Amino acid sequence: MGELVWIFLSAMVINNFTLALFLGLCPFMGVSARVETALRMGAANIFVLVITSVTVSFLNAFILEQAPYLRIISFIVVIASLVQIVETVIKKVSPTLFRELGIYLPLITTNCAILGLAIFQTNRGYDFIEGLAFALGAGAGLTLALVLMASIREESELASVPSIARGMGLVLIIAGSLSLCFMGFAGLLSSS
Amino acid sequence: MNASHRIVTASPHIKAADDTPTIMWSVVASLAPVVASAVYFFGPSALLVLAASVAGALAPEALLGNRGARSLRDGSAIITGVLLGLTLPPGIPLWMAFLGGAFGIGFGKLVYGGLGQNVFNPALLGRAFLQAAFPVAITTWPAASKNWWALQGDNFAFPLMSPKVPDALSGATPLGLMKFEQTSTPSLDLILGSTSGSLGETSGLIILVCGAYLAARKHLEWRIPASILATVAVFSAILYAIDSAHYPSPVFALFSGGLMLGAVFMATDMVTSPVTHRGCWIFGVGIGLLVVTIRLWGGLSEGVMYAILLMNALVPFINRATQPRTFGALEAESKP
Numbered sequence: 001m002g003e004l005v006w007i008f009l010s011a012m013v014i015n016n017f018t019l020a021l022f023l024g025l026c027p028f029m030g031v032s033a034r035v036e037t038a039l040r041m042g043a044a045n046i047f048v049l050v051i052t053s054v055t056v057s058f059l060n061a062f063i064l065e066q067a068p069y070l071r072i073i074s075f076i077v078v079i080a081s082l083v084q085i086v087e088t089v090i091k092k093v094s095p096t097l098f099r100e101l102g103i104y105l106p107l108i109t110t111n112c113a114i115l116g117l118a119i120f121q122t123n124r125g126y127d128f129i130e131g132l133a134f135a136l137g138a139g140a141g142l143t144l145a146l147v148l149m150a151s152i153r154e155e156s157e158l159a160s161v162p163s164i165a166r167g168m169g170l171v172l173i174i175a176g177s178l179s180l181c182f183m184g185f186a187g188l189l190s191s192s
Numbered sequence: 193m194n195a196s197h198r199i200v201t202a203s204p205h206i207k208a209a210d211d212t213p214t215i216m217w218s219v220v221a222s223l224a225p226v227v228a229s230a231v232y233f234f235g236p237s238a239l240l241v242l243a244a245s246v247a248g249a250l251a252p253e254a255l256l257g258n259r260g261a262r263s264l265r266d267g268s269a270i271i272t273g274v275l276l277g278l279t280l281p282p283g284i285p286l287w288m289a290f291l292g293g294a295f296g297i298g299f300g301k302l303v304y305g306g307l308g309q310n311v312f313n314p315a316l317l318g319r320a321f322l323q324a325a326f327p328v329a330i331t332t333w334p335a336a337s338k339n340w341w342a343l344q345g346d347n348f349a350f351p352l353m354s355p356k357v358p359d360a361l362s363g364a365t366p367l368g369l370m371k372f373e374q375t376s377t378p379s380l381d382l383i384l385g386s387t388s389g390s391l392g393e394t395s396g397l398i399i400l401v402c403g404a405y406l407a408a409r410k411h412l413e414w415r416i417p418a419s420i421l422a423t424v425a426v427f428s429a430i431l432y433a434i435d436s437a438h439y440p441s442p443v444f445a446l447f448s449g450g451l452m453l454g455a456v457f458m459a460t461d462m463v464t465s466p467v468t469h470r471g472c473w474i475f476g477v478g479i480g481l482l483v484v485t486i487r488l489w490g491g492l493s494e495g496v497m498y499a500i501l502l503m504n505a506l507v508p509f510i511n512r513a514t515q516p517r518t519f520g521a522l523e524a525e526s527k528p
Contacts, residue, residue: 187491
């Protein structure tokens with residue numbers, strides 16, 4: 001149990017996918033203008049990351065034993081098609097949930113955070129449950145980064161930002177500053 | 193015109209005497225004893241480092257500030273420069289101190305639109321930048337030298353060259369000793385300040401007195417330092433009660449490192465702290481918990497800077513979450 005909590009916290013805060021490993025930057029920059037949208041994007045991210053983790057555990061256990069050279073291509077193809085299937089099923093079963101997540105799902109499937117999770121999970125040899133904790137932690141970390149960014153951006157909308165820094169320039173500067181802050185977690189708990 | 197004529201003007205008719213320059217300059221004045229004690233303990237090096245970081249903070253404000261010379265006159269950039277200088281070790285090369293000030297004001301304040309609109313504390317952002325860029329220079333504390341006039345370390349190192357740091361002379365801060373060698377420092381030394389460390393990390397007592405003066409003039413939100421210090425004291429007292437061999441005592445936790453300076457002068461920055469009272473308590477408790485966590489279990493020996501910066505990043509969210517209801521609030525909820 002302690003091991004699982006540690007995997008979760010490590011993926012969420014200490015090795016935050018966005019702010020420490022710089023994965024998944026496109027949603028971090030692109031879908032962080034409003035806190036509400038950022039929360040939905042985070043939820044969609046957690047959803048896809050969990051599907052990824054389950055798929056990767058399955059592929060690693062039953063298929064890739066014999067053919068490790070197929071790893072990257074099978075991760076991408078299987079995860080992307082699985083998410084498309086899930087999306088179609090959601091559209092049929094729950095139109096409300098589809099409207100909440102639907103637009104973001106295709107955006108996320110080809111994200112580097114997803115492939116990053118798949119490869120980290122394989123390299124670190126996580127089993128099924130550990131992989132789930134890792135995926136939930138990574139998703140929570142992405143959501144945390146998105147919400148922090150969105151709340152700062154909403155506030156700076158009211159500020160008289162100079163014209164050279166307006167728009168994406170300020171977003172990049174905020175991202176850099178947030179990443180500097182998260183350096184404080186570097187090395188946390190690494191001895192235990 | 194006859195004096196008995198009544199002049200009709202728009203409100204407000206009664207104005208408080210405090211405006212931004214008054215408050216900022218009173219903060220500068222209250223930093224003077226802290227600066228004096230830094231000079232007393234570290235000699236002329238302290239003055240040089242402070243001058244360099246103030247110059248670094250003023251340069252972009254003067255060149256790029258959207259209000260030109262007016263933004264210099266309100267004193268806020270001087271506070272940033274002095275606070276940054278107080279977080280630096282006395283032996284740091286002066287060009288690094290200058291760069292830290294310029295980065296803090298340029299990327300921490302001016303890009304957000306200047307005074308009152310920044311998200312992160314500019315002084316701490318400048319220091320975080322220096323910590324990331326020059327991790328060795330910023331964690332090298334020279335041992336207290338016998339000769340007061342001697343420069344500490346290599347202040348005049350040429351930019352982009354590595355400074356000469358004699359190994360035999362480098363001392364360790366009380367926090368570093370605690371973390372890496374498990375030895376504690378006598379409490380009296382910590383409270384009075386005769387320890388190795390950054391310029392403003394010495395005398396907790398002087399900082400507390402200056403903070404009390406500012407709080408009495410209502411230029412400082414007393415809830416923030418109170419909640420930070422109380423959280424650190426309680427959290428470390430619990431850990432100390434569990435295992436007194438591994439964890440430092442609460443007195444050590446309170447008076448070592450930059451906690452006093454951070455809690456009194458940096459976390460209370462009016463721009464980057466929450467606007468509601470409830471938000472201030474949340475903010476302070478969060479900083480306290482993060483400080484103890486990073487100090488005890490993190491890779492660095494000091495966590496005050498990162499704790500404040502991380503909570504700065506959360507402030508817009510705290511403000512959203514603690515926004516009081518305009519109408520229809522219950523009696524118990526009416527004091528946010």
